[in-house]
Amino acid sequence: MLYAQILNAVMLGCTYSLVAIGFSLFFGVLDTVVFCAGDVAIFSSFSVVFLVQLIGFYNIFFGLFNPVAALLLTVIVAAIFTAILMVLLYQLVIKPFENKSSLMPLLSTIAAGIALRELIGIFFPEGRNPRSFPELLSNERILQELPGISWRNAIIIVATILIVAILYWFINKTKIGLSIQAVSQNREAATMVGINRNLVIYVTFIVGGLILGFGGFLIGSYYAVIRFDLGAGFGLKGFSAAVVGGLGNVYGAIVGSMLIAFAEVFVTAYIPGGTAYASIAAFVLVLAFILFKPEGVLGNKSVEKV
Amino acid sequence: MLLELSDVYTKYGQIPMLQGVSMTIDAGDAACVLGSNGAGKTTLLKTIIGIVKPFQGSLSYRGENITPLPSHKIIQRGIAIVPEREGLFPGLSVDDNLRLGAYYEKDKYALAQRKEEVLAIFPRLRERISQQAGTLSGGERKMLGIARAILANPQLILMDEPSLGLAPALVNEVYGVIKKIKEEKKIALLIIEQNAQKALDVVDRGYIMQKGSIIGSGSRDELSENEIVKSSYLVS
Ligand SMILES: Nc1ncnc2c1ncn2[C@@H]1O[C@H](COP(=O)(O)OP(=O)(O)O)[C@@H](O)[C@H]1O
Ligand SMILES: [Mg+2]
Numbered sequence: 001m002l003y004a005q006i007l008n009a010v011m012l013g014c015t016y017s018l019v020a021i022g023f024s025l026f027f028g029v030l031d032t033v034v035f036c037a038g039d040v041a042i043f044s045s046f047s048v049v050f051l052v053q054l055i056g057f058y059n060i061f062f063g064l065f066n067p068v069a070a071l072l073l074t075v076i077v078a079a080i081f082t083a084i085l086m087v088l089l090y091q092l093v094i095k096p097f098e099n100k101s102s103l104m105p106l107l108s109t110i111a112a113g114i115a116l117r118e119l120i121g122i123f124f125p126e127g128r129n130p131r132s133f134p135e136l137l138s139n140e141r142i143l144q145e146l147p148g149i150s151w152r153n154a155i156i157i158v159a160t161i162l163i164v165a166i167l168y169w170f171i172n173k174t175k176i177g178l179s180i181q182a183v184s185q186n187r188e189a190a191t192m193v194g195i196n197r198n199l200v201i202y203v204t205f206i207v208g209g210l211i212l213g214f215g216g217f218l219i220g221s222y223y224a225v226i227r228f229d230l231g232a233g234f235g236l237k238g239f240s241a242a243v244v245g246g247l248g249n250v251y252g253a254i255v256g257s258m259l260i261a262f263a264e265v266f267v268t269a270y271i272p273g274g275t276a277y278a279s280i281a282a283f284v285l286v287l288a289f290i291l292f293k294p295e296g297v298l299g300n301k302s303v304e305k306v
Numbered sequence: 307m308l309l310e311l312s313d314v315y316t317k318y319g320q321i322p323m324l325q326g327v328s329m330t331i332d333a334g335d336a337a338c339v340l341g342s343n344g345a346g347k348t349t350l351l352k353t354i355i356g357i358v359k360p361f362q363g364s365l366s367y368r369g370e371n372i373t374p375l376p377s378h379k380i381i382q383r384g385i386a387i388v389p390e391r392e393g394l395f396p397g398l399s400v401d402d403n404l405r406l407g408a409y410y411e412k413d414k415y416a417l418a419q420r421k422e423e424v425l426a427i428f429p430r431l432r433e434r435i436s437q438q439a440g441t442l443s444g445g446e447r448k449m450l451g452i453a454r455a456i457l458a459n460p461q462l463i464l465m466d467e468p469s470l471g472l473a474p475a476l477v478n479e480v481y482g483v484i485k486k487i488k489e490e491k492k493i494a495l496l497i498i499e500q501n502a503q504k505a506l507d508v509v510d511r512g513y514i515m516q517k518g519s520i521i522g523s524g525s526r527d528e529l530s531e532n533e534i535v536k537s538s539y540l541v542s
Contacts (some may be wrong), residue, residue: 175409178398182406185395192356192389193454194381194409 005269007148013254013261014160016224019238020245020253021167024209028184028248029201032105034094036113037212038235040086042199044216045133045226047078047118071136079213086209087202113235122226130227133220156218164213164254170207171250184248240286246296250260255297260266260285307369308333308462308494309354309385314363316353324351325518326363333461336488336495338505340529340539341515347498348390350515351464354496355387356380368461381485382410386455390466393451396440400431400450403439407454417457424453427483445476452483462485462494469501484508502539506530 019041026034051074093112097104121127137152171177182190183200191197219234220226241260245252260282267281268274289296309331316324323346331337339346352358354365356377364373372380387393394456395403404421411417425432428449435444439450448468455463468484469477485508488495499505505512512529514522522532529535 175405178402178406179409181398181402182395185397186392188357189389189393189395190406191377192355192381192387192393193406193458194378195406196376196378 004148005265009262009265010258011153011156011222012265016234016237016241016257016261017160017213017254018163018218019234020241020257021164021250022208022212022215023238023242023251024245024248024253025180025204027242029180029197029204030094030098030105030252031110031187032094032098032102033239033247034089034254035106035109035235035239036089036116036231037208038090038233038238039113039116039231040082040209041212041216041219041234041238042168042226042228043085043120044078044082044213045086045220045230046124046127046216046228047081047213048074048136048220049131049134049226050124050137050215051077068109069263074136075214075217078217079210082213082216083206083209084297086205086212090201090205104274113231117229117231124228128227133224133226135224137221152221158223159214159218163211167207167250168193176200176203180207180210187298213217227284237282240282243286244289244296246298249296249298250297259297307331308335308367309496310366311354312364312366313354314360314365316349316358316360318349323358323362323518324353327515327518327520328363329513329520329523331462331494331496334492334494335511336430336509338497338499338502338509338512340499340502340512340516342500342538345515346518347515347516348466351387351466351496351498354380354464355385355471371417381458384443384459384461386460386463388448388451388455388460388463389539390470394439394447394454396438398439399434399436400439400442401435403450404454404457407457408459411457411459416459420457420459424456427456427486430452445479446473448476448480449483452480452487456487456491456493457474460493462496465495465497467498467500469499469504477501481508500539502529502535 019037022037022041026037032295055074057071089109089112093108094105097108137155139150139152141147142149142151144152171180179190179195179200180203182193182195183197187197237260241256242253243256244259245254245256263281263285264278268278271277307330309329311458314324316325320365327350339347339350351380353360356372356375360373363372367380367383367385370383372383372464395406404424408417409423414418429439431450431453434446439447442450452468468480469519472480481504484495484497487493488508494510497505497509505530506526509526511525513520514529514532514534522534524532
């Protein structure tokens with residue numbers, strides 16, 4: 001029983017993580033919260049549904065590709081769609097307001113999130129109804145002796161770890177990745193060593209968009225049923241996780257996601273009538289951090305004292 | 307001529323800041339700008355690298371008009387800056403801070419060689435190469451700022467108050483390094499200081515700045531004898 005709960009919490013934590021990482025990356029380079037990240041992830045889930053239907057429609061596709069290749073192609077194309085959407089969102093709803101006040105991008109991205117949600121609801125066929133997410137990852141157990149470890153669950157966990165590992169390599173070992181960190185840590189100093197902040201922002205939105213894109217696929221696979229307005233909840237959880245972990249800190253976002261997921265799962269499992277309290281538990285955790293440790297678990301924007 | 311400012315005016319919002327600043331720096335030159343707090347010295351440096359844009363007047367670098375260029379383009383032309391304070395990336399290692407200094411260097415071999423030279427000048431940075439910059443002492447941070455600027459292989463380094471906030475022994479150490487750079491490398495220096503004594507020790511000539519204007523200039527010896535300098539900046 002405990003084993004099952006832990007597994008469940010880790011899975012939930014994985015789905016929150018990728019959204020929370022998106023929040024952290026964007027906050028790092030912009031110093032403002034991009035509130036539509038959850039909706040962007042759900043846009044990706046719907047892109048996957050759309051692409052799978054498209055592929056099903058052109059049946060030849062499966063004749064051309066083996067199922068694994070078709071799956072990878074679908075996910076990658078959905079992630080690319082999502083990255084393009086993220087860059088468009090930056091260009092249209094964040095950049096025009098950037099130098100006005102930090103509140104404006106906050107409001108405009110909340111509005112963009114609502115718009116995105118409603119656009120899915122309106123333009124996707126029967127978009128306002130819950131939709132079953134195509135079962136691209138098999139629900140069969142990998143080993144009969146290991147309950148709970150289906151291909152789906154294993155792939156969600158491994159894919160999350162893999163994405164985080166690639167991100168780690170990217171932001172620590174490549175020059176453009178280091179300059180993302182430089183802009184996050186000290187915007188003016190970044191300008192002074194000649195970093196092109198605009199370029200860094202675009203790259204961050206592409207990378208963040210790809211991660212939200214993969215996140216949308218994992219979310220869909222985990223929940224099996226998606227809805228046009230799921231993004232609001234994911235946005236709130238992802239944002240909370242990023243705050244708990246220390247806004248702007250990518251690894252903190254993962255820790256924050258796991259903390260929130262564990263809180264939710266364990267409150268649900270061990271407190272009578274706990275389902276009702278699960279979300280409250282998550283927000284109590286956030287409030288506790290804001291009150292007692294506002295820099296978050298791994299927040300490091302405060303290292304900067306002499 | 308390396309850098310030329312012609313009659314440059316800037317403002318912050320409605321408040322005028324630089325008011326008709328003109329100056330020139332030649333290749334291999336070492337000059338200083340002396341001025342008290344709030345005179346506009348940091349603004350001058352920010353204007354040179356395009357963070358603050360003039361509303362009148364122009365800047366040229368090696369004959370090219372750089373007034374409209376974005377900062378990264380100006381820096382790419384061969385100017386490096388050692389900021390006043392907090393100019394580092396505290397969460398990145400000393401090594402990564404250095405690497406970002408040479409942002410535009412494509413030649414990996416040349417970069418590795420230059421890094422060796424720089425670390426020979428700053429042995430303490432070598433010891434702390436994988437430590438986070440935020441954990442360095444004040445003096446070490448200054449050194450890292452200077453090392454990072456040299457690594458960019460610029461023709462001109464701008465230094466914003468290198469002595470600020472350092473204990474006297476460290477000030478001597480920092481100026482020892484600056485002197486070494488001047489003598490060994492063919493890099494022009496523009497040093498901004500309130501500590502005229504130290505600055506005049508290494509530069510050949512300089513300017514006096516007050517309330518956004520250049521109110522005087524001259525050779526090292528002339529400035530050392532200048533009444534304003536003697537009364538305001540040589541009191542220490
Ligand atoms: N970003 C800014 N916005 C508005 N005023 C500024 C800004 N930066 C500096 N100032 C003002 O301009 C004046 C000169 O500042 P600065 O160039 O930093 O002087 P210095 O480096 O000589 O001490 C100061 O009065 C300062 O308050
Ligand atoms: Mg200053």
